Amino acid sequence: MENQHFVKVRNVTKQYSMAEGQTLVALDDVNLTIARGEFAGVVGPSGSGKTTLLNLIGSLDQPSTGSIKVMGQHLESLNAKASAEFRNKHVGFIFQTYNLLTIYSVFENVELPLLLLGYSAAQRREAVMEALEWVGLADRAKSKPGQLSGGQNQRVAIARAIIKKPQLVLADEPTANLDTKNSNHILDIMAKINRELGVTFLFSTHDDKVISYLRRKITLHDGRVTTDEVIDAHH
Amino acid sequence: MLTIKLAMRNILGAGLKTWLNVAVLSIAFVTIIYTQGIYLGMNEQASTALVKVYYGGGQYWQKDYDPYDSFSLEESHAPLTPELETFVQQDQATPILCALATAFQGSRIIPVQLKGIPPDQKILDLPTAALNDETEMIPALIGTRMAKSAQLNVGDLLTIRWRDVHGVYDAADVKIVHIMRTTVSTIDASVLWLPLQQMQKMYDLQDEATLAVLTQTVQPVAVTADWRFVPPEELLADIKEMVQQKTIAASIMYVLLLFLGLIAVFDTQVLAVFRRRREIGTLIALGMTRARVIKIFTLEGILNGLLALLVGALWGAPLIWMFARSGMAMPDFVDNMGIAIGERIYPVYGAGLILGTSILVMISVAIVSFMPTRSISHLSPTDALKGKHR
Numbered sequence: 001m002e003n004q005h006f007v008k009v010r011n012v013t014k015q016y017s018m019a020e021g022q023t024l025v026a027l028d029d030v031n032l033t034i035a036r037g038e039f040a041g042v043v044g045p046s047g048s049g050k051t052t053l054l055n056l057i058g059s060l061d062q063p064s065t066g067s068i069k070v071m072g073q074h075l076e077s078l079n080a081k082a083s084a085e086f087r088n089k090h091v092g093f094i095f096q097t098y099n100l101l102t103i104y105s106v107f108e109n110v111e112l113p114l115l116l117l118g119y120s121a122a123q124r125r126e127a128v129m130e131a132l133e134w135v136g137l138a139d140r141a142k143s144k145p146g147q148l149s150g151g152q153n154q155r156v157a158i159a160r161a162i163i164k165k166p167q168l169v170l171a172d173e174p175t176a177n178l179d180t181k182n183s184n185h186i187l188d189i190m191a192k193i194n195r196e197l198g199v200t201f202l203f204s205t206h207d208d209k210v211i212s213y214l215r216r217k218i219t220l221h222d223g224r225v226t227t228d229e230v231i232d233a234h235h
Numbered sequence: 236m237l238t239i240k241l242a243m244r245n246i247l248g249a250g251l252k253t254w255l256n257v258a259v260l261s262i263a264f265v266t267i268i269y270t271q272g273i274y275l276g277m278n279e280q281a282s283t284a285l286v287k288v289y290y291g292g293g294q295y296w297q298k299d300y301d302p303y304d305s306f307s308l309e310e311s312h313a314p315l316t317p318e319l320e321t322f323v324q325q326d327q328a329t330p331i332l333c334a335l336a337t338a339f340q341g342s343r344i345i346p347v348q349l350k351g352i353p354p355d356q357k358i359l360d361l362p363t364a365a366l367n368d369e370t371e372m373i374p375a376l377i378g379t380r381m382a383k384s385a386q387l388n389v390g391d392l393l394t395i396r397w398r399d400v401h402g403v404y405d406a407a408d409v410k411i412v413h414i415m416r417t418t419v420s421t422i423d424a425s426v427l428w429l430p431l432q433q434m435q436k437m438y439d440l441q442d443e444a445t446l447a448v449l450t451q452t453v454q455p456v457a458v459t460a461d462w463r464f465v466p467p468e469e470l471l472a473d474i475k476e477m478v479q480q481k482t483i484a485a486s487i488m489y490v491l492l493l494f495l496g497l498i499a500v501f502d503t504q505v506l507a508v509f510r511r512r513r514e515i516g517t518l519i520a521l522g523m524t525r526a527r528v529i530k531i532f533t534l535e536g537i538l539n540g541l542l543a544l545l546v547g548a549l550w551g552a553p554l555i556w557m558f559a560r561s562g563m564a565m566p567d568f569v570d571n572m573g574i575a576i577g578e579r580i581y582p583v584y585g586a587g588l589i590l591g592t593s594i595l596v597m598i599s600v601a602i603v604s605f606m607p608t609r610s611i612s613h614l615s616p617t618d619a620l621k622g623k624h625r
């Protein structure tokens with residue numbers, strides 16, 4: 001039961017008030033459940049509400065109406081501190097623009113979530129090196145993000161997202177700034193992490209390369225879920 | 236602890252910008268201490284000198300005496316009260332009679348103030364014993380300023396004319412018996428010191444005085460309404476105020492410097508909140524609360540101040556220590572300011588000054604560090620992640 005309703009989105013609407021009293025409906029009565037271990041993607045054109053949905057599931061924002069339950073926790077009941085703790089412990093974020101801290105080394109970037117969790121220096125070192133192994137960047141620990149390629153930066157971001165062994169990784173258009181080779185590389189890495197560590201992945205994308213990796217494709221259109229299909233493709 | 240670690244990492248990572256802020260702040264910090272120390276030293280030196288040669292442990296003033304109104308001198312004399320007389324008998328006070336006179340030096344006419352004092356007094360650190368030397372003529376003791384302005388040497392005669400208590404004019408020659416060096420212009424410029432008894436005779440003011448200086452070790456007592464005790468603090472209030480005014484004038488420079496440093500930090504903070512909003516969003520996504528992000532950003536600003544104190548101590552301490560030890564030569568113009576200071580002034584850098592300045596710098600840096608970060612508290616993390624700022 002808990003595994004089946006790992007993420008449960010109930011009648012969620014998100015509206016933004018615009019100038020002159022108008023409201024923009026970014027999400028419109030969305031219902032969705034995601035099971036533990038899925039490798040799913042929210043697909044749709046730009047502006048369809050993908051980022052909004054991921055941010056709500058990641059407890060970075062609150063829905064206007066409806067409720068979201070992740071790992072048994074009602075996100076709307078969390079206060080600022082509890083939702084920060086929820087993100088810190090359970091959710092890894094990956095962004096289109098990598099969002100690494102440029103003055104930090106690769107090591108320091110990946111280490112940051114563990115610092116927040118209060119791990120000891122030795123524990124952090126071991127975990128960082130392990131995470132960097134996963135993304136194939138163990139030899140670049142001392143580099144600064146500026147010295148790495150876009151693909152490498154995104155791999156550092158993946159390492160940062162998985163270092164705390166989160167149950168859920170939310171990846172918002174992770175390949176949008178990458179070429180085919182790098183896109184496939186990071187998708188291979190994420191698929192492997194999903195398979196071997198059991199981490200649930202939820203993507204937002206309109207990139208066919210990403211879609212070809214997905215095992216479930218949820219299509220959003222103007223804030224509404226239009227199709228939700230399981231893909232059996234084995235590549 | 237983590238907050239400090241991250242803030243430190245951030246500002247050291249910012250490199251040049253941080254060191255520029257730190258440099259300006261540390262210069263302001265050291266300059267404040269440096270200048271304040273000079274004025275504190277001036278005040279202390281001037282006060283010590285004045286107490287030694289004129290103010291003693293306080294003065295009893297005849298009720299009409301007003302040091303700022305020389306015409307008051309005509310009225311301000313009275314016999315000492317029995318209590319004051321006892322003090323004088325016990326070598327715990329010395330009477331001084333003040334009066335106006337005119338000196339004739341060649342073709343020049345110089346208005347002077349005569350101060351009569353017992354030559355044997357032990358209260359004030361003045362070479363009044365020299366007034367015992369002469370028996371035939373009225374001996375006079377002067378300071379170097381007076382000697383210079385009236386071109387007088389030891390042994391010279393000076394004709395003075397005065398009007399006694401009955402309004403009768405009289406004249407006599409006085410003989411310069413000694414020229415003293417003093418930093419205190421109040422007892423020097425246009426002043427002739429005479430033996431008290433002779434001066435009392437000249438003015439026909441037997442046993443009268445204008446003021447009585449107490450030693451520093453004795454407690455003042457209440458006397459008749461004809462006399463008023465003026466404690467040393469009140470006597471020194473003028474000099475304190477004068478130094479304070481000069482301090483304020485000097486402080487404009489370092490207030491400007493401090494202001495510059497604060498603007499630099501403020502600017503860094505405003506820019507940080509604006510330019511680093513994607514980083515702010517990321518930190519929140521990684522599990523920080525906004526309150527924690529505000530703490531980190533504020534601390535970054537504050538660390539600028541702390542580094543400035545550290546860097547300032549590193550280069551400022553040896554400099555300031557050197558100045559405090561060897562003093563600094565005072566230019567001549569200082570004398571014209573009417574402050575009694577030696578030829579060298581020894582700045583005083585006390586713990587109070589250093590602590591006070593550090594606190595001033597830190598509090599002002601903390602304020603300009605915190606203010607810009609407050610806007611983070613209503614920054615939505617999703618907007619921040621998009622690089623938007625509403």
Ligand SMILES: Nc1ncnc2c1ncn2[C@@H]1O[C@H](COP(=O)(O)OP(=O)(O)O)[C@@H](O)[C@H]1O
Pocket residue numbers: 016024025026044045046047048049050051052053204618
């Ligand atoms: N903070 C906001 N204020 C106003 N409108 C917003 C805000 N965030 C998103 N939107 C709007 O909501 C809609 C969905 O946005 P988004 O979730 O970013 O779409 P996607 O990620 O699919 O491109 C868009 O029309 C967008 O302009």
Ligand SMILES: [Mg+2]
Pocket residue numbers: 050051052172173204
């Ligand atoms: Mg988007």
